[in-house]
Amino acid sequence: MARLIPRTDPAQIALEPERKVAEALCSQLPKNAVVFHSYPWLRPERDLDRHGSRPILREGEADFVILHPRYGILIVEVKGGHLSFDPAAHRWDRKGATHKVKDPFEQASKNLRAIESQLKQRSFGGYSELPFSRARCVVFPHCEYQGTLPPGADKSLLFGASDLAKLGEKIEALFRLQPFVPPAELSNNILDWITRGLTSTFQLVPALWSELEEQEKKLFRFTETQLNLLTFLQSHARATIQGVAGSGKTVLAIAKARAFADEEKGKRVLFVCFNEMLAEWLRSQLPDDYRESVTIRNYHKLCSEWVKAAGLVWPQVVDEQAFFAKSAPALLEQAIDLLPERSFDAVVVDEGQDFMPAWWDTLELINKRPTEGPFYIFFDPEQQIFHQAAPIMPDLGKPFVLPVNCRNTERIASRCGEIIGRKIPVNQGTPEGRVPTVVHAAGPAAQIQAIEKQIKEWMAPPSGLKASQVAIVTRSSVQASPLAVLGRLGGFHLTQKLDEWQSGAGILLASLYRFKGLEADALILTDIVKPDPQATLPGFRPEHFYVACSRAKHLLAIIASQEDMG
Secondary structure, eight states, X not given: OOEEESOSOXXXXXXXXXXXXXXXXXXXXXXTXXXXXXXXXXXXXXXXXXXXXXXXXXXXXXXXXXXXXXXXXXXXXXXXXOEEEETTTXXXXXXXXXOEEOOHHHHHHHHHHHHHHHHHHHTOTTOSSOSSEEEEEEEOTTOOOOSSOOTTOOGGGEEOGGGGGGHHHHHHHHHXXXXXXXXXXOOHHHHHHHHHHHSOOOOOOOOHHHHHHHHHHHHHHHHHHHTHHHHXXXXXXXXEEEEOTTSSHHHHHHHHHHHHHHTSTTOOEEEXXXXXXXXXXXXXXXXXXXXXXXXXXXHHHHHHHHHHHTTOOOOOOSSHHHIIIIIHHHHHHHHHXXXXXXXXXXXXXXXXXXXXXXXXXXXXXXBSSTTTXXXXXXEOGGGOOSOOSOOOOOXXXXXXXXXXXXXXXXXXXXXXXXXXXXXXXXXXXXXXXXXXXXXXXXXXHHHHHHHHHHXXXXXXXXXXXXXXXXXXEESSOGGGSGGGGOSEETTEEEEOOHHHHHTTSSEEEEEHHHHTTOOEEEEEEEEEOOOOTTOOTTSOOHHHHHHHHHTEEEEEEEEESSGGGO
């Protein structure tokens, strides 16, 4: 029995004329034949109107399209009831009334042309001629015919009520009359291509980029709400603000720097952070109107620039941590004494928990009014990953607290809270987001494979993310990662350059230490081990894992090299 599509019992077809024909087709055609019922088509055609020729969409429907494994395709037009043909008027009528019926032979020809066009477009674009037979016929299941046939008709393609009993044989005879008859059974490839051209591979794939876009709108609204704190703090020239990861500290810090610059024309503001890549990113985001008034540097760059500008010798650094703990701030202090005209009207610090004790005096001295001038520090003690001693900061009064996460989805914020052993509140209405995934992959090859799989899942067209939305963050240095030697992964370029990532030229590859302070819509953490609270630096402690996870705004995938990550 031939297969009917849509898959149903032919006896269940509602229209009685089509039901009779479907039962005859399915019972008499070969078992590997396919019968498509009520097959719709839509294609552009040229049309003439008062503005001239223009393309319009024409739609139609074939009562049946048959895929015969020996010959090819047949279009079947069914006309039930009692019909008559008026040769003088060249018109078809139903039951003798002046009710005009579309010419069934013309309909069959039109449907055949449309289906041929569709098959050429979908499956046989490289063929000058379709490599199978194409035919059409008209079936009158309630009538017989007599007399001279209408123009455009032939008895070989016209079947009446008595022909239904041998419809399968009649169809094969019709195929053999076509201009092209395949010499043998159609090959499996040809049959597959015809099937592919007649069936749909259409899928509605959830648009991941759209999902993230909707979540981002909500999170942006919450960040804007956090900015209201600056209005509250207007009366405070000097303050410390403590906030959990994702509470909007950096957004508030850069907004405060701009607010200081807006107070008076010509006012110069220093924004200083720990991470070089964060400073680079913030400079790229700073509006042109603030390029002259707001200087953004990480502390290390600030030291080298000022020391060299003052004409002092910047030595070759061997032990960077020891040098920046004492020697660098001492050199900066000398440079400040030599360059009083370059001092700033206000200073804003981000990532304050990572600053070393000796740095604070220099940041007071670089202010035009040391110990009195505007000075803001934003920090989170839970994000201290560069040294283990408790952070020491200037006493600017009791810190104002930002306890609510407004950057991450609820599920990512929850995961971050689990790492540090406390619940991190989120705003009401925060998008729940997707559950962070953990993949166990022991060894470099398995990790690369897991990362590639995740990249393809997130970035597969047409619903995938852009390269500028995805970052891969390594637990240790990128140079120690197997990814360091790869230029591409999953069909996408990997880059360690922030500007290339921002422009969408590649997926960013960075270490946790370089990426700290930044964020990505979708983040892959790789080579992750179980955090050890007792570990000494450079060991992987809970605060490292907390910082790493909190960089992901919407999607987080953890590639763990240990089985007990959970």
